[in-house]
Amino acid sequence: MNLKFNDSSITVAIVGCGGFIGCHLLDAILARTRWRVFGVDLDFYRIQHRLHDERCEFMCADLADKSVVERIAKYPVVVNLAAICTPSRYMAEAPEVIRSNYDHPAALADACAKSGSWLIHFSTSEVYGRTSADSGMLVEDETELTFGPVTASRWSYATAKLLTERYIAGLKNLKWTVVRPFNFVGPYMDFMPGVDGSGIPRVLANFSSALVRGEPLKLVNGGTAKRSFTSVFDAVDFMFALFEAGLAGHLAGVVTNTANASGNVVENVAEKSPFSQAFNVGNPDNEVTIAELAYKMRKIFAEIKNVDIETVPAPEMVSGVDYYGEGYDDSMRRLPSVEKAELLLGFKAKTPIDVVLRESLTWFVGHYSSLDERRETRDER
Ligand code: UGA
Numbered sequence: 001m002n003l004k005f006n007d008s009s010i011t012v013a014i015v016g017c018g019g020f021i022g023c024h025l026l027d028a029i030l031a032r033t034r035w036r037v038f039g040v041d042l043d044f045y046r047i048q049h050r051l052h053d054e055r056c057e058f059m060c061a062d063l064a065d066k067s068v069v070e071r072i073a074k075y076p077v078v079v080n081l082a083a084i085c086t087p088s089r090y091m092a093e094a095p096e097v098i099r100s101n102y103d104h105p106a107a108l109a110d111a112c113a114k115s116g117s118w119l120i121h122f123s124t125s126e127v128y129g130r131t132s133a134d135s136g137m138l139v140e141d142e143t144e145l146t147f148g149p150v151t152a153s154r155w156s157y158a159t160a161k162l163l164t165e166r167y168i169a170g171l172k173n174l175k176w177t178v179v180r181p182f183n184f185v186g187p188y189m190d191f192m193p194g195v196d197g198s199g200i201p202r203v204l205a206n207f208s209s210a211l212v213r214g215e216p217l218k219l220v221n222g223g224t225a226k227r228s229f230t231s232v233f234d235a236v237d238f239m240f241a242l243f244e245a246g247l248a249g250h251l252a253g254v255v256t257n258t259a260n261a262s263g264n265v266v267e268n269v270a271e272k273s274p275f276s277q278a279f280n281v282g283n284p285d286n287e288v289t290i291a292e293l294a295y296k297m298r299k300i301f302a303e304i305k306n307v308d309i310e311t312v313p314a315p316e317m318v319s320g321v322d323y324y325g326e327g328y329d330d331s332m333r334r335l336p337s338v339e340k341a342e343l344l345l346g347f348k349a350k351t352p353i354d355v356v357l358r359e360s361l362t363w364f365v366g367h368y369s370s371l372d373e374r375r376e377t378r379d380e381r
Contacts, residue, residue, distance in 0.1 A: 005033040016081030063104035073111035088200035094156035101160035113174035153327035182282025186232030187363035208364040223291030234349035241347035245274040282336030283349035
């Protein structure tokens, strides 16, 4: 497969190209390559500036439609980003969450196995399950996976995602790579409740919405859970490292010298292939508790608005079950090992948390302040 970045005959299919990660990936592909993009989604508001780009073709559809799946699998590289991935929905909509995170991607994997496309499937860091506060680094091919009981529907999503990984890995003729994102954040993440979405978005968007509205941030179960937040722009760089490794071909070797048992130096040729691998994509240097995240975001928000932090409402404690509903459960720590991506792809995320948060919050404040005011005026009428 010839994947040279300047080859204008290549078309990459992106499923979920109108979503948070998809919109940034689309922009980067158009800026850094001469490829064409076949984009599939149900919502295009984040990529309106691309709708008439002559290198793009878009389809408003989802993977429930078999003919759409077959059409996508005609392209040599297929990136599947489509998912229901907001925890607030894992309890009340478990069957739908499972269908969208297992049935649909499994059908796409079957089609790619038949057509020979390289499937880059976005899974989740949530496949590591119900980690405890003292869990160490999560290592792709080593860490044991533990989920909560069947009564805790929180794990509906992770279970479906994990089953999809196993299904993909089990397909004999499929060329695949699985990506496990660790809390990507940046502009266009999720939504502001009541403005362009409903329910509870993930933590960065939920805290940003509360700050814009002058409401207290809600700390679930004390805010002691830890996450490692990763810039979506670093994630896009990971994708380019991955594409490049695909470009370099299947079996380029990485050579290291080590001593054998008798003390002689031997050459080890490890496979440096991006295929048949699951990769963590995260930034372990950016690990914080959610309470620390709340403090950082309040501080940055006060700086953006040029006000004293004391004027920004203090966080409020809520219980997970009260906030999200019966069946909520949590991973207490998600610290990625990123050695595999470094070794096989030469990739390491580099954006520090304060930079990521300032960039995201500045965008959020600029994007939503006027939209939210317009909504309030409309509601008052
Ligand atoms: C979610 C998805 O389920 C994962 O699949 C996905 O990989 C991950 O986001 C991600 O963005 O990569 P989670 O990290 O639990 O997982 O999602 P959030 O809703 O962002 O919650 C993070 C932590 O903040 C949790 O402990 C949650 O209880 C807490 N939280 C969330 C609050 O304390 N307050 C809020 O307002 C929202």
